Amino acid sequence: xxxTVLTSSRTRRRTGATLRTSRRRPRHTGAFVVLCLFSAAxxxxxxxxVSTSLKPAGAVFSSGLSLWPTNATLDAYRSIFxxxxxxxxxxxxxxxxxxxVGFNVLFDxxxxxxxxxxxxxxxxxMFGALLLTxxxxxxxxxxxxxxxxxxxxxxxxxxGADTLSGIIAPSMVQVFGIFLxxxxxxxxxxxxxxxxxxxxxxxxxxxRKIVLPVARPGIATLAIFTFLGAxxxxxxxxxxxxxxxxxxxxxxxxxxANKNTVNWPETMAGAVVTALPMVIIFxxxxxxxxxxxxxxxxxxxx
Amino acid sequence: xxxxxxxFFVPMVLSLVWSFTKYNGIAGPTWVGAANYTYLAQAPAxxxxxxxxxxxxxxxxxxxxALGLGAALLLNTGARAQGLFRSIFFLPVTxxxxxxxxxxxxxLAPNGLINQALAAVGINGPSWLEDPSxxxxxxxxxxxxxxxxxxxxxxxxALQNIPRELYEAAALDGAGRSETFRAVTLPALxxxxxxxxxxxxxxxxxVYDQMFVMTRGGxxxxxxxxxxxxxxxxxxxxxxxxxxxxxxxxVMLALLSAVQLRLSRRYV
Numbered sequence: 001x002x003x004t005v006l007t008s009s010r011t012r013r014r015t016g017a018t019l020r021t022s023r024r025r026p027r028h029t030g031a032f033v034v035l036c037l038f039s040a041a042x043x044x045x046x047x048x049x050v051s052t053s054l055k056p057a058g059a060v061f062s063s064g065l066s067l068w069p070t071n072a073t074l075d076a077y078r079s080i081f082x083x084x085x086x087x088x089x090x091x092x093x094x095x096x097x098x099x100x101v102g103f104n105v106l107f108d109x110x111x112x113x114x115x116x117x118x119x120x121x122x123x124x125x126m127f128g129a130l131l132l133t134x135x136x137x138x139x140x141x142x143x144x145x146x147x148x149x150x151x152x153x154x155x156x157x158x159x160g161a162d163t164l165s166g167i168i169a170p171s172m173v174q175v176f177g178i179f180l181x182x183x184x185x186x187x188x189x190x191x192x193x194x195x196x197x198x199x200x201x202x203x204x205x206x207x208r209k210i211v212l213p214v215a216r217p218g219i220a221t222l223a224i225f226t227f228l229g230a231x232x233x234x235x236x237x238x239x240x241x242x243x244x245x246x247x248x249x250x251x252x253x254x255x256x257a258n259k260n261t262v263n264w265p266e267t268m269a270g271a272v273v274t275a276l277p278m279v280i281i282f283x284x285x286x287x288x289x290x291x292x293x294x295x296x297x298x299x300x301x302x
Numbered sequence: 303x304x305x306x307x308x309x310f311f312v313p314m315v316l317s318l319v320w321s322f323t324k325y326n327g328i329a330g331p332t333w334v335g336a337a338n339y340t341y342l343a344q345a346p347a348x349x350x351x352x353x354x355x356x357x358x359x360x361x362x363x364x365x366x367x368a369l370g371l372g373a374a375l376l377l378n379t380g381a382r383a384q385g386l387f388r389s390i391f392f393l394p395v396t397x398x399x400x401x402x403x404x405x406x407x408x409x410l411a412p413n414g415l416i417n418q419a420l421a422a423v424g425i426n427g428p429s430w431l432e433d434p435s436x437x438x439x440x441x442x443x444x445x446x447x448x449x450x451x452x453x454x455x456x457x458x459x460a461l462q463n464i465p466r467e468l469y470e471a472a473a474l475d476g477a478g479r480s481e482t483f484r485a486v487t488l489p490a491l492x493x494x495x496x497x498x499x500x501x502x503x504x505x506x507x508x509v510y511d512q513m514f515v516m517t518r519g520g521x522x523x524x525x526x527x528x529x530x531x532x533x534x535x536x537x538x539x540x541x542x543x544x545x546x547x548x549x550x551x552x553v554m555l556a557l558l559s560a561v562q563l564r565l566s567r568r569y570v
Contacts, residue, residue, distance in 0.1 A: 028381040
């Protein structure tokens with residue numbers, strides 16, 4: 001269902017755009033100018049952040065309002081990678097994010113497939129329980145989770161508190177992802193699966209050969225959502241990490257920003273390094289990002 | 303499913319139990335009944351946190367969706383470079399709130415870009431984040447900058463799903479611009495409005511990251527929110543009170559969900 005919604009809205013947008021541009025373009029110069037001014041105002045903080053990160057440490061105040069540094073330098077970047085372990089943060093963020101995305105694609109899909117296509121005892125009760133979890137904010141679980149992580153760390157040192165696995169563990173499966181994937185799986189006709197089963201295909205073969213190809217757009221949406229959430233997540237990594245060895249980029253950046261009240265170029269370089277991977281991925285996958293967001297919202301309403 | 307039980311239901315029950323105890327993480331929890339809740343009900347610090355959270359939610363949820371809808375309406379007129387503008391509006395949404403907080407902390411510094419710009423036109427800007435009367439509003443403003451693109455994109459999708467025939471019919475009936483907006487656009491957007499407001503308010507009530515980076519809950523606790531209060535108690539090993547505060551948040555969100563259910567039954 002959602003696939004058709006996506007494609008139809010896309011084609012509609014395209015035809016709508018051609019209709020509009022051919023018929024009404026001259027009348028909308030006003031809107032265009034307002035949009036230009038608005039976007040420029042929105043981008044000023046971004047431009048200023050980048051330009052500040054390129055200024056020499058002492059020149060921030062003297063350069064006044066100039067949006068572009070006169071004598072650009074990469075000193076700030078060099079310094080956050082040498083005096084602050086930003087390379088370590090980048091590595092940690094990458095490991096945590098990729099692991100969380102991988103686990104979610106695997107576990108959310110499996111759970112969603114079970115709920116959509118298999119009939120087992122207590123399935124509706126379990127699904128109701130999952131619905132309940134959507135109502136509970138994660139802050140409720142933070143403290144007990146942290147105690148559990150401390151306990152786990154005392155049993156096995158590579159697990160739990162102050163390790164990357166401790167940051168990853170609670171995010172390995174997410175209820176929203178199960179709901180999203182269930183929508184895609186529900187759109188596959190049961191008869192197709194029955195036929196495969198009669199031909200002697202096992203459950204995993206069915207999942208791999210029939211279900212996953214159909215669910216590919218769903219998996220893409222899920223991966224993007226999870227990536228965005230995991231890369232930018234702050235509260236849980238902040239609680240779990242106690243040393244630079246397990247800090248992710250947002251946690252490291254927050255520490256830098258709180259410590260560093262004078263050296264703006266360094267702070268802003270940290271912000272750029274934290275944001276850049278996400279921004280690059282967004283620029284490459286703009287349409288998937290935006291359509292994923294709207295698809296999620298439309299589904300929630302329905 | 304097992305993972306959900308371990309990482310969700312066990313902690314949920316544990317913190318519910320702890321919210322009725324006095325617990326510092328070392329000396330095992332001792333049962334104190336509803337004492338934590340009665341404490342929260344009359345503690346000025348917690349009332350202040352609830353108030354700040356509500357003010358933050360109100361400010362961001364009045365201005366954010368309005369800006370988002372305005373931007374979506376402008377984009378939907380069919381002006382050129384629609385895709386480019388949509389991406390520019392959405393860009394801040396992809397940024398970590400820590401990045402947003404860091405950027406705005408520097409922009410709003412006493413001699414930051416904002417005050418330099420104000421000085422250029424002869425205005426002596428306040429120390430936005432160091433003055434209790436402007437700090438919460440400043441953080442709200444930064445949050446609106448970071449979030450309204452999400453609302454704009456959602457509204458735009460909803461606007462593009464309104465059948466053109468409705469507008470043609472309205473034009474045939476001789477409806478003016480504002481009449482068309484009121485009679486066609488607004489009713490069609492109602493489910494989207496419910497969604498945007500509920501998701502937005504739920505998020506706003508849980509605000510923490512921006513405060514942690516920009517103001518550390520200060521000055522004079524003027525930006526201490528419910529989650530900030532909770533984290534503060536947690537860090538001071540007052541796990542009972544922190545758990546109780548978390549459950550107060552749960553009740554607030556549950557009430558909100560009930561309102562959403564009502565509204566969506568009526569409008570969707």
